[in-house]
Amino acid sequence: MSIPSSFIDQILDQSDIVDIIGRRIQLNKKGQNFWCLCPFHDDKKPSMAVNQDKQFFYCFVCNASGNSIHFLRRYENLDFVDAIETIASSVGLEVPYTKQPVEETKAKEINDEANTIYKNCLKSNDGSKAVKYLKSRGISGETAAFFNLGYAQEGWTSLYDKLSSKYSKQDIADSGLFSTKDQKTFDFFRERLMFPIRNIRGQCVAFGGRIIGDGEPKYLNSPETKTYSKSNELFGLYEARKLNKSLDSLIVVEGYMDVIALHQNGVKNAVASLGTAITGKHVSKLMRYAKNIYVAFDGDLAGRKAAWKAVENALPILREDVKISFIFLEEGHDPDSFINEKGKEAFLKLLDNNISFSKFFLSKIKEVDDLETIEGRSKAAKFAVPLINSINNETLKQAYIEEIGTICRLDFAALISSNIKNPRSAPIQDEPAVQQENNGSLLARKAIVGIFTAMIQYPELAKDKAFESIHNNEKFLFLLEVQNKYINNPEINASIVFEQIKSEQIKRLFGEALMSEIDLTQTNALSMLKDCLHSFVKNQKDREEILKEKYNMQHISSAERRELQQFILKKAELSEEDRDLLKNLSSKRD
Numbered sequence: 001m002s003i004p005s006s007f008i009d010q011i012l013d014q015s016d017i018v019d020i021i022g023r024r025i026q027l028n029k030k031g032q033n034f035w036c037l038c039p040f041h042d043d044k045k046p047s048m049a050v051n052q053d054k055q056f057f058y059c060f061v062c063n064a065s066g067n068s069i070h071f072l073r074r075y076e077n078l079d080f081v082d083a084i085e086t087i088a089s090s091v092g093l094e095v096p097y098t099k100q101p102v103e104e105t106k107a108k109e110i111n112d113e114a115n116t117i118y119k120n121c122l123k124s125n126d127g128s129k130a131v132k133y134l135k136s137r138g139i140s141g142e143t144a145a146f147f148n149l150g151y152a153q154e155g156w157t158s159l160y161d162k163l164s165s166k167y168s169k170q171d172i173a174d175s176g177l178f179s180t181k182d183q184k185t186f187d188f189f190r191e192r193l194m195f196p197i198r199n200i201r202g203q204c205v206a207f208g209g210r211i212i213g214d215g216e217p218k219y220l221n222s223p224e225t226k227t228y229s230k231s232n233e234l235f236g237l238y239e240a241r242k243l244n245k246s247l248d249s250l251i252v253v254e255g256y257m258d259v260i261a262l263h264q265n266g267v268k269n270a271v272a273s274l275g276t277a278i279t280g281k282h283v284s285k286l287m288r289y290a291k292n293i294y295v296a297f298d299g300d301l302a303g304r305k306a307a308w309k310a311v312e313n314a315l316p317i318l319r320e321d322v323k324i325s326f327i328f329l330e331e332g333h334d335p336d337s338f339i340n341e342k343g344k345e346a347f348l349k350l351l352d353n354n355i356s357f358s359k360f361f362l363s364k365i366k367e368v369d370d371l372e373t374i375e376g377r378s379k380a381a382k383f384a385v386p387l388i389n390s391i392n393n394e395t396l397k398q399a400y401i402e403e404i405g406t407i408c409r410l411d412f413a414a415l416i417s418s419n420i421k422n423p424r425s426a427p428i429q430d431e432p433a434v435q436q437e438n439n440g441s442l443l444a445r446k447a448i449v450g451i452f453t454a455m456i457q458y459p460e461l462a463k464d465k466a467f468e469s470i471h472n473n474e475k476f477l478f479l480l481e482v483q484n485k486y487i488n489n490p491e492i493n494a495s496i497v498f499e500q501i502k503s504e505q506i507k508r509l510f511g512e513a514l515m516s517e518i519d520l521t522q523t524n525a526l527s528m529l530k531d532c533l534h535s536f537v538k539n540q541k542d543r544e545e546i547l548k549e550k551y552n553m554q555h556i557s558s559a560e561r562r563e564l565q566q567f568i569l570k571k572a573e574l575s576e577e578d579r580d581l582l583k584n585l586s587s588k589r590d
C-alpha cells in the first residue's frame with residue numbers, strides 16, 4: 001500500500017508546522033521566524049527557526065531541517081507512514097491508502113491469507129476446542145468475528161502445506177509464521193487460539209497465539225519481521241478506530257484477552273501493548289488518535305515498574321493537550337477478570353479514579369529517599385535531573401522544575417541548567433555525516449546559498465540569462481534541477497522543492513537559504529544571483545585546476561584523485577586532454 005503524493009501535498013498544505021512543532025516545543029516569535037531550543041542537539045539558546053510562510057524548520061547549529069514530516073520523523077522517531085498519519089489526524093483527515101502493484105515484501109499478504117485460514121479453521125471441527133475456550137471466557141461469536149480470531153490447527157506443517165506453493169522461500173521466511181530447523185520448515189503456531197495483529201491500515205502484520213489446553217508458553221507472539229515491530233504496533237487500535245474514528249480516549253492494557261473482554265463488556269476503546277513495555281512510539285501513536293490516554297497496570301510491583309518504564313518513554317514527547325493517566329488494578333486482577341467479575345460501570349469508575357501522569361511521576365520522586373533529610377532531598381533531586389532534562393516541552397518542563405524545587409526545597413532550575421541535555425530526548429539515528437563533496441569549499445557553499453536565496457524570494461529569476469553560464473555542464477546539474485522546478489512552476493512552495501532535492505548536502509544549503517532573513521529587492525536579488533553564479537563557476541574551475549596541478553606535481557592524494565576523476569566525469573563533453581587524464585587517473589589503484 002502507498003500514499004498518493006497528492007495527499008501528502010494536501011496535508012502539508014492544510015497543516016501548520018508552527019502548530020505541529022508548537023504543540024511539542026515552546027516556540028517564540030522573533031522577526032520573521034518562530035524560535036525554539038533545538039531538540040536534535042544539546043541546545044543552550046534557541047537555534048532552531050520555524051518559518052510559517054515556508055512551512056519549514058531549520059537549526060542553525062546542527063543543520064536539522066525540513067518540513068513537518070521531517071520534524072515528526074526525527075522528534076517522535078516515526079517512520080514515514082506514521083508521520084503522515086500523525087499530521088493527517090491533526091487536521092482531521094483519513095489517509096487514503098492505495099494498492100501498490102509491487103509490494104516490497106509479501107509478508108502482509110501471507111499474514112492476511114493465514115488469518116483467513118485460521119479463521120476458517122476456528123469455524124470448522126478442528127477449532128471446536130478453541131470455541132469452547134472462548135465460550136468459557138464469555139466471548140461471543142460476534143466478538144470473535146469482529147477481531148477476526150482464528151485457530152491454528154495441530155500438525156507441524158498444516159499452514160505451510162497450504163501456503164508454500166504460492167509464495168517464494170524468501171516470502172515464507174519473511175512472514176514470521178514459520179520456523180526452520182535442520183532445513184525443514186514448520187508452522188510457528190500450532191494448536192493455538194490466534195489473535196491477528198493489524199496495523200493502522202487494517203493489514204494483518206503478525207499474530208499472538210494462546211495455547212488451548214496445557215503447554216508452554218501460554219502466549220506466543222510472531223517474531224519481529226520487516227513489517228512488524230512490537231514496539232510500534234498496538235493490538236486492537238485498528239478495531240477501535242473502525243468503530244469510532246474520533247475517539248476521545250484510549251485504554252492501554254496488557255493482553256489480547258483484556259482488549260477482547262473489555263470489548264465484550266461494552267468498553268470498545270482498549271488496545272494492548274503486546275506484552276512489551278510501552279514505548280515512545282506507542283505513546284506517539286496513542287496521542288495521535290485520542291486526547292485522553294489511560295494506561296492500566298496490575299497493582300503489584302511488576303505493574304508499577306512497567307508504569308514507570310512508560311513514564312520514562314513518554315517524557316520526551318509529553319504535550320499539554322494530551323492527558324495521560326494510569327490506573328492500577330487491585331492485586332490478582334487484570335482488566336479481563338475485573339470487568340467480568342464487577343462489570344462495565346465498576347471499570348469506568350476505575351478510569352475516573354485514575355492517577356495523573358504528573359502525580360505518579362512526582363510520587364516516584366518522593367519515594368526516592370527520606371525527604372525530611374537534606375541528603376534524601378538532594379538524592380531525589382539528582383534522580384529527577386536526567387528525567388526532567390528529557391522533557392522537550394518547555395512549558396511542562398518549567399512546571400515540573402518548579403514542583404520538584406518545592407518538593408526538594410532547593411533551586412532545582414539551577415541543577416537543570418548545569419546539566420547537559422539527556423541524549424534520550426533526541427531520538428532517531430543521526431543522519432550520515434555530510435560529506436564534503438567536490439563543491440564543498442566554503443565559498444562555493446556560500447555562493448549556492450546565495451543563488452537559492454535569490455530564487456526563493458524571486459522565482460522568476462530562475463528564467464534569467466545568468467544561468468546560461470552553467471548550462472550544458474553536468475556538474476551543475478543539482479542547481480539546474482532546482483532552477484527547473486521554479487521555471488516549471490513559479491508558484492511552487494519552497495518546502496516542496498526542498499523535499500524533492502536528493503542530495504543531503506544541497507538540501508541543507510537550500511534549507512539555509514530558506515531561513516535567510518535578508519529581504520532582497522528584486523534588483524538586489526538579481527545582482528546577488530549573478531555574483532554568486534559567477535563566483536561559484538569560478539570557484540569550481542579553480543578547484544579543478546588546482547587538482548590538475550597537484551596531479552602533475554604528483555602531490556595528489558587518493559581522495560583528491562577521485563575528486564578530480566569526478567570533475568572530469570561530470571563534464572558534458574570531454575576534451576582529448578580530459579580523456580588522457582581520466583585514463584591515467586583510473587589506471588592508478590589506491
Ligand SMILES: [Zn+2]
Nearest residue numbers: 038041059062
Ligand atoms: Zn540543532
